[in-house]
Amino acid sequence: MLALSSVILSLVLSAFAAPTPNALFRRISTRNVKSLKTADGFFDHQKAIRQVAYDHNKYRSNLINMRDNVGAEAFKDGAQILPPVSPLVSPSEGKGTEKLNDEHHELWAGIVGVGTPQQSFNVDFDTGSADLWIPSANCTATDCAQKAKYHPEQSSTSQRQGDKFAGIRYQDGSTASGPIFTDTVTVAGISVKNQGFAAVESMSGELAHRPIDGVLGLGYPALAKMGQTPFINTGRAQGSIPHAEFGLRITDTTSELEIGLQTGEHCTDAPEVHPVTGDSGYWQISNGMLGRGLHAYAHDFSAIIDSGTTLIYGPPADVAKFYKSVEGAELWDESNGLYSFPCDEAPSDAHFQFDKGWRTISAENFSFGQIDETRCIGAIAGLDMGLGNHTWVLGDSFLKNVYTAFSFEKNEVSFCYPRD
Template structure:
């Protein structure tokens, strides 16, 4: 249930204390990675990219509806608006239903809920706030694992109902509980989540069971702290920080600090422009072949988004600096496969290069390949870009609750 499985590992950070008992060793959990944006012959799956873009728009459409209900979009960001429902392409619907509904990789690991523990394969998403898993009473769920509150001595039913709906027919809803939740041994108590009893559409298909949001609490439909924020408040982690290392193999989420074995030099931190919802930082510049072409924009760093997107006019400005770039007319661009540009982002310090292997999504037609940067208005506000796994597979990324900042470092 919910998106595709990918390769991720979990590592836990612990610090020495005065206690004579040594801290537990780091824990790494490898999982299988699948990427359905590129066909086996190296060509682009154009419908998969359109599905991924529609999924991202509908995901953030729901976030924006929540923000509007809580504080009003005018108080969130200038130009923010609820976009229309994005409809994925209708071709190959049968194939989609038989396989995976969404295009891009999601980063998954094991989450344990309850006493005794009930294990789930969960997507970890820095662009969403809430934790939800399927209930044993769920209708329409195709999950391998489900939550039984009666089997947990620490489960407490709460008032209210959780519901997410992406407008394209994908929905999930169910009651709200609190229970013990553990990720690779980092345990918290009384964590709010939903055990959904109804699911439909794309949200019910896939190979993972549910989702753990890792964004800020302001967009929570549960009106509760996300798991990692609970871990910080309950002193379950030594630092209020987690880091992502995303790679073809050996990927990991590091909870309670950062794993310096995966990056070189120091992390370069940039303050959040707001803690109302997203991991959003400002002062960004896009560079093409070392030359700055777009300045002074904000970026949301989202592990639950596969590609990178900017406002259509700004992205078009980027491609005007790329020899041979051609617009496909839907926000996507192709460039000559043998002369892909060097694209980088800077937030006022070092320029971080995008890995050309992830920037190039594969051949679209003879001699032209599709770029992973597209132009799209998701309603997130004026001058706001959305940077997903294409960026995060090119840098080490740290998300600091303590500093209220996002940090980047070059990969080792």
């Protein structure tokens, strides 16, 4: 994920069914710059390597949190906590291995109010984690210099939770730590009382250089490091949010996150609903198939729906089978599971199916850009992330083709074709 110049995020509170006359509507406008292409349309290899390392360590830390929260018995068959990786540039012709330059990650970001009166923070809305943290006024190191800071003494609703202390390790190995508080938290006009969060007093340099103050997680509680109920779940319990549900629409230029879930106006077809599989902590669905036309190249797998990555990850053997269907495709970066193919052979019929129907990936969304005048990089990468046997991850390259709704209450994920 690269530098955030101005991210677009729309936060809308809506009812699950048709909007009611007194339904709340709030929008925060930002710009989405999540892409693995350079400005001239070429593939950015360094950026992709950083993304792969970020994702690997994200899933690793989530497995650790899940083990600590609900036990390793919640792991899928074959899941294992793999060693962390560093975002190193792969050896290439004429080049050695070098560490990447420090770059910002793309984020779904927006303003959150904490306290009474509100103190404002620019946070990353992350579907792949479940914790909320912001910088503390006690974070006086250089790393915190450019961040907004939480002053508990200035909030009449702030309460420190005794000696509870949070040590959070994030996707790329970055860390944040500090005491746990509860306070009123407001997102897009939705106020939740006694929301738990960490006011971090120290953070690693990786976090310090990102153009955000903190993180608000949208994942299942099983992924929460500090044992606090996530914002949407707290809001539902208090009645501030009508349903513990949200919807997501991603395009190349904008993103839209709805809290309270979708209305039918977003879809051109009937939503295709899938139950979340087990207690993995992820938005994970089963009975998956990857195909082209009438041919299937992987089947009977589960998939994690993750807006935190641009990539699609699958088991290396299954991904290799798929790329055999693409004329001229070959493994280009083995360590990161990336394939190249002739740009004019980009498939327009690759699709994922779960139980019924299928959702096609457009040729444009399948390509991550050119590596030379004739060849491009594919959106599907073959890597084992330690998530278990027959497990895929569907990131933005898939999500840009659909409108996706997530329901904690029904433990469901649904897709429809968006009305753009």
